[in-house]
Amino acid sequence: MSVPFQKYHGTGNDFLIIHADEYVPDRGALAERECDREDGVGADGILYLALEERFRPPRVIMTLVQPDGATAPMCGNGARCAADWAMKKTGSDSVMIDTQAGTLRADREGDEITIEMGTPTFDPEEVPVRADEPVFEEEIDGLEVTMVNTGVPHAVAFVDDVDDVDLATVAPPIRYGDEFPAGTNVTIASPDGDGGFDQRSYERGVEAETDSCGTGAVAIAVVARRLGLTDADPVSVNPPGGELLVSFNDRGNATLTGPVEHEFDGEVAVESPTEL
Incomplete structure (x- = not known):
C-alpha cells in the first residue's frame, strides 16, 4: 500500500507534502524512514495538509512531523511550502495556515511567498528556558x-x-x-x-x-x-x-519572505490495515 506525496522546498528547506486524508497509520515511523537522505526520499520533515476551501481566504491545517518522528508546532519555510501547495489548488494568492503555534496568513508576491510569523518572545517561560529573566548574550x-x-x-x-x-x-x-x-x-x-x-x-x-x-x-x-x-x-x-x-x-509581528519550489511527485509505502 502506498500514498502519494509532493516534494517541495523553501530555500533548500525540503518537505514531503501528504494530504491529511491519506491513510498513514504511523506518521512518526514514516517520517523517520522517508526523511532519511540515504535510505528514504530525503527531507527535513513531512507536512500533512488538510485544505478547507469554503473559507475566504482558504484555510490549510498543517501538521509537521520531523525526521525524529516528533511533531513541531511551527516551521516558517514549511508553512510557505504549505501555502504554495494550497494556492495552486485553489487559485488564491492568499491563504490562512493553521499551525500548532497559531493561525498565520500567507500571501503570494510575484515568485515569492510571505508568511506571518506571529510575535516573537524572549519570555523565559514561553521560550522555554530555565531562567528568571530573558537570556541575552x-x-x-x-x-x-x-x-x-x-x-x-x-x-x-x-x-x-x-x-x-x-x-x-x-x-x-x-x-x-x-x-x-x-x-x-x-x-x-x-x-x-x-x-x-x-x-x-x-x-x-x-x-x-x-x-x-x-x-x-x-x-x-x-x-x-x-x-x-x-x-x-x-x-x-x-x-x-x-x-x-x-x-x-507596527505590532511587532514578523513576516518571512522567500521563494518556494515544487520539486517532484512520488509515492511512499505505508502499512495496509490488514498488516496492522
Whole structure:
C-alpha cells in the first residue's frame, strides 16, 4: 500500500507534502524512514495538509512531523511550502495556515511567498528556558546565546564568520542543554558585509544542520534588532539555501519572505490495515 506525496522546498528547506486524508497509520515511523537522505526520499520533515476551501481566504491545517518522528508546532519555510501547495489548488494568492503555534496568513508576491510569523518572545517561560529573566548574550557551552521563541525555541549566537564554526560539534550540547526543558534549535549568524546576516541552523527534530530555517532567520532578525546590530526593515538573512527577508509590522509581528519550489511527485509505502 502506498500514498502519494509532493516534494517541495523553501530555500533548500525540503518537505514531503501528504494530504491529511491519506491513510498513514504511523506518521512518526514514516517520517523517520522517508526523511532519511540515504535510505528514504530525503527531507527535513513531512507536512500533512488538510485544505478547507469554503473559507475566504482558504484555510490549510498543517501538521509537521520531523525526521525524529516528533511533531513541531511551527516551521516558517514549511508553512510557505504549505501555502504554495494550497494556492495552486485553489487559485488564491492568499491563504490562512493553521499551525500548532497559531493561525498565520500567507500571501503570494510575484515568485515569492510571505508568511506571518506571529510575535516573537524572549519570555523565559514561553521560550522555554530555565531562567528568571530573558537570556541575552549569555555563554552556554562555548557560545554567547540569546534565547527567543519564534514559533519554536532558538538559541541565537552572533559570530565573526559562520563558516568558521564546526556547527555539528558545537550545537548538540546546547540543543540538549539542561537549561532547555523542550530542547532548542541552535542558530548562528554573522554580518554578510551588505547589511544583512549569514545564517546556519542546527534544527531540533532534524538533529542536523539544514540548508535553511525560517524560524531561525526570524530569530536572527529579532535578536539583531534587539541587540542594536541592525535597524533595517526588511532584514536580509542568508542561509546556505538562499535569501530570506524578515520584516516587522507596527505590532511587532514578523513576516518571512522567500521563494518556494515544487520539486517532484512520488509515492511512499505505508502499512495496509490488514498488516496492522
